[in-house]
Amino acid sequence: MKRILIMLVMFFQYSAYGQVVIGSDVSSVKNILKIQDGTRGVILPYANTYTSFPKYNAAATDIFDDYPNLVGGLIYNKSDDQYYKYDGFSWNPSRQIQGIFQPKISRLGISAGITIPCISFGIGFCFAGGTPGYLAADNKSQVLVDNLTLKNASTVTIKVAGIYDIGVALGFTGGSLGFQAGITEFKLTLQVKYTSASDWETVVSKTNYSVVFVIDTQGNKTSSFAQTISLPVGAELRVVPEISSNAISGGALAAYGTDTNSINSYIAARLIKSY
Known part of the structure; x- marks a missing residue:
């Protein structure tokens, strides 16, 4: 024994x-x-869609629950033909410019939104003032990180000169009440202030439209775009939202605003090459 x-x-x-x-x-x-085999491959776990991934939760902010024991897990998603890696908070696609642990990216959420009132009498007019502040606190569950340290006390400022991919998204909320017919334009503009003494310069603009007839209840619009740009040290970034309308009306009021949900509104920057 x-x-x-x-x-x-x-x-x-x-x-x-x-x-x-x-x-x-x-x-x-x-x-x-x-x-070791040069003629056959290894098939890792796969799914037909991300809704069948482990820890999927439609009610969660990033649609996945946090689970540290799954860190490093890999799943192939057949619907968009790429692998996803779990980082403890969510599943991240391999082809992306954003990621929690990517050292050369920042993804900033809105800390302060703005309101854009509009009035229509014959022709519509909107009065926009200010810009949303992208200084929300970092939150890995919402994929909000500042690995490039872009956030200052009140500005978003480049710390390393180089070539960047800039991704911008902004959600518009609200709508109009009253008789009118026409088109409402939701415009999003990325501007850069290259030095502290220079003026703001427009880099790119993106427009989304809403067809208005009698009552516009389709205020939940999102404009987004990505742009590659060369930026020096000290350059500041801001996003300017605008709403305009050519709607004809006998009298109508509208109140629009910027969505502070990080799923719909953010600015992301990835450093491609420093110089």
Whole structure:
């Protein structure tokens, strides 16, 4: 009996430190699992759509629950033909410019939105003042991180000169009440102030439209775009929202605003190359 126990202990000890080798007869102490085969591949877990991923929760802000034990997990998504990696908070696609642990990116949410009132009498007019502030606190569950340290006390400022991918999205909320017919234009503009003494310069604009007839209840609009741009140290970024209307009306009021939900509104920057 004693001899059997010793043999069992030796067997389990060997198993604990052994390596699994597939496709070869040469093991290595540097690997737990070694797969060597030039003619066949390894099929990892896959799903037809992201809604079947582990920890999917439609009610969560980033649609996935936090689960540290799943960090590093991989799943192939057949619907968009790419792998996703779990970072403890959500599943991130391999083809993206944003990511929590990507050291050369920032994704900033809105800390302060603005209201855009409009009035229509014959022709519509909107009165926009100010710009939304992209200084919301970092929140990994909402994929809000500032790895490039762009946030200052009241500005978004470039700290490293280089070529950047800038992604901007802004949601508009609200609508109009009253008789009118025409088109409402939701416009989003990225502006850069290259030095503290220079003026704001427009880089790119994006427009979304809403067809208005009698009552515009379709105020939940999102404009978004991405732009590659060269930026010096000290350059400031801001996003300017505008609403205009050519609607003809006998009298109508509208109140629009900027959505502070980080899913619909954010500014993201990825440093491609520094110089």
